[in-house]
Amino acid sequence: MKRYIFVRQLIRDRGVRLTAQRELVLRRALAHLHFTAEQLVEDVRRVDPSVARASVYRALALLHELGVVEKHDFHYGAPNYEVTEGKAHHDHLMCTQCGEIIEFQEPRVERLQAEIVKRYGYQLLSHTHKLYGLCPACQRTQKPHSAKPPALHVTEMVS
Amino acid sequence: MKRYIFVRQLIRDRGVRLTAQRELVLRRALAHLHFTAEQLVEDVRRVDPSVARASVYRALALLHELGVVEKHDFHYGAPNYEVTEGKAHHDHLMCTQCGEIIEFQEPRVERLQAEIVKRYGYQLLSHTHKLYGLCPACQRTQKPHSAKPPALHVTEMVS
DNA sequence: GAACTGTTTGAGACTGAGTCTCAATGTACG
DNA sequence: CGTACATTGAGACTCAGTCTCAAACAGTTC
Ligand SMILES: [Zn+2]
Ligand SMILES: [Zn+2]
Ligand SMILES: [Zn+2]
Ligand SMILES: [Zn+2]
Numbered sequence: 001m002k003r004y005i006f007v008r009q010l011i012r013d014r015g016v017r018l019t020a021q022r023e024l025v026l027r028r029a030l031a032h033l034h035f036t037a038e039q040l041v042e043d044v045r046r047v048d049p050s051v052a053r054a055s056v057y058r059a060l061a062l063l064h065e066l067g068v069v070e071k072h073d074f075h076y077g078a079p080n081y082e083v084t085e086g087k088a089h090h091d092h093l094m095c096t097q098c099g100e101i102i103e104f105q106e107p108r109v110e111r112l113q114a115e116i117v118k119r120y121g122y123q124l125l126s127h128t129h130k131l132y133g134l135c136p137a138c139q140r141t142q143k144p145h146s147a148k149p150p151a152l153h154v155t156e157m158v159s
Numbered sequence: 160m161k162r163y164i165f166v167r168q169l170i171r172d173r174g175v176r177l178t179a180q181r182e183l184v185l186r187r188a189l190a191h192l193h194f195t196a197e198q199l200v201e202d203v204r205r206v207d208p209s210v211a212r213a214s215v216y217r218a219l220a221l222l223h224e225l226g227v228v229e230k231h232d233f234h235y236g237a238p239n240y241e242v243t244e245g246k247a248h249h250d251h252l253m254c255t256q257c258g259e260i261i262e263f264q265e266p267r268v269e270r271l272q273a274e275i276v277k278r279y280g281y282q283l284l285s286h287t288h289k290l291y292g293l294c295p296a297c298q299r300t301q302k303p304h305s306a307k308p309p310a311l312h313v314t315e316m317v318s
Numbered sequence: 319g320a321a322c323t324g325t326t327t328g329a330g331a332c333t334g335a336g337t338c339t340c341a342a343t344g345t346a347c348g
Numbered sequence: 349c350g351t352a353c354a355t356t357g358a359g360a361c362t363c364a365g366t367c368t369c370a371a372a373c374a375g376t377t378c
Binding site for chain 1: 261284
């Protein structure tokens with residue numbers, strides 16, 4: 001709820017209108033951990049079917065510009081989005097079979113990244129760091145993995 | 160040339176035919192460092208316009224299955240492919256403005272990755288680690304970056 | 319609250335990257 | 349050669365995402 005209020009303010013501060021559609025997209029995005037754009041479209045339209053697909057994409061792009069949402073390309077299936085606003089920085093570990101995603105933090109890696117870019121005189125802007133593997137359960141039951149995104153888990157209901 | 164011979168053998172060993180189209184795609188792929196699928200299509204068709212787009216994609220997929228080619232999603236522009244066969248493992252640093260890609264190695268990061276997955280009982284299969292930033296030159300000339308892939312550099316002519 | 323103005327929207331056409339279909343061609347092998 | 353299967357070229361198709369544009373909306377000025 002705190003994040004919700006905060007992001008609404010961010011939207012206003014950016015000078016664009018805080019419309020019902022943008023609020024709805026924000027609320028539904030906050031209700032998930034990792035989601036694809038199309039999952040979000042469906043989810044939003046389940047609440048209000050009159051919202052256009054393009055509006056969801058536009059709102060998502062706005063949230064991305066505001067630094068509220070990040071885009072992750074886990075290689076297996078469509079890109080995922082995540083509301084990272086207010087969350088500590090983390091990287092991801094994904095099971096290529098069942099699609100489970102684990103968020104982890106490793107400050108030692110982050111320090112090495114800074115050191116690496118210094119070698120080349122670069123100014124570091126962002127990074128992606130994703131580990132792919134088999135979770136303990138899938139290590140036993142070996143099957144060819146599906147390219148489908150894992151089912152959406154609703155993790156939180158925001159008002 | 161060594162790689163060329165080796166991969167040809169890989170293709171034969173896989174039990175599929177080593178056709179002229181597959182050889183051509185392989186030769187053109189080996190001539191580049193990082194390239195998009197559509198760049199490769201164009202490049203192949205410049206040599207032999209009768210080769211179908213689908214054939215290039217099919218050959219690329221085959222090379223990928225054989226572990227010869229890797230797919231990189233640098234976030235800026237279309238995914239890139241790279242012939243990694245015979246190259247030491249490396250990760251990438253990209254300038255988000257001019258598109259320059261630097262390959263780097265950092266064994267300390269790789270060690271930490273192994274350590275991280277152990278925490279969660281995962282079996283590590285692969286990873287992506289990409290750093291994005293501004294190269295020294297672009298740090299001076301600040302412009303909004305284009306989403307286009309950087310121009311193709313022919314780095315080597317394979318027979 | 320009517321008129322004016324710029325913003326946002328819904329609907330659906332469009333795009334680009336990649337895949338699929340299928341008839342035609344190529345290759346292997348008896 | 350003839351049969352059997354692999355591969356191909358051409359183009360239709362898919363899917364995620366973007367664009368267009370007229371209509372609806374939200375402020376702002378009177
Ligand atoms: Zn990180
Ligand atoms: Zn996350
Ligand atoms: Zn690495
Ligand atoms: Zn590389």
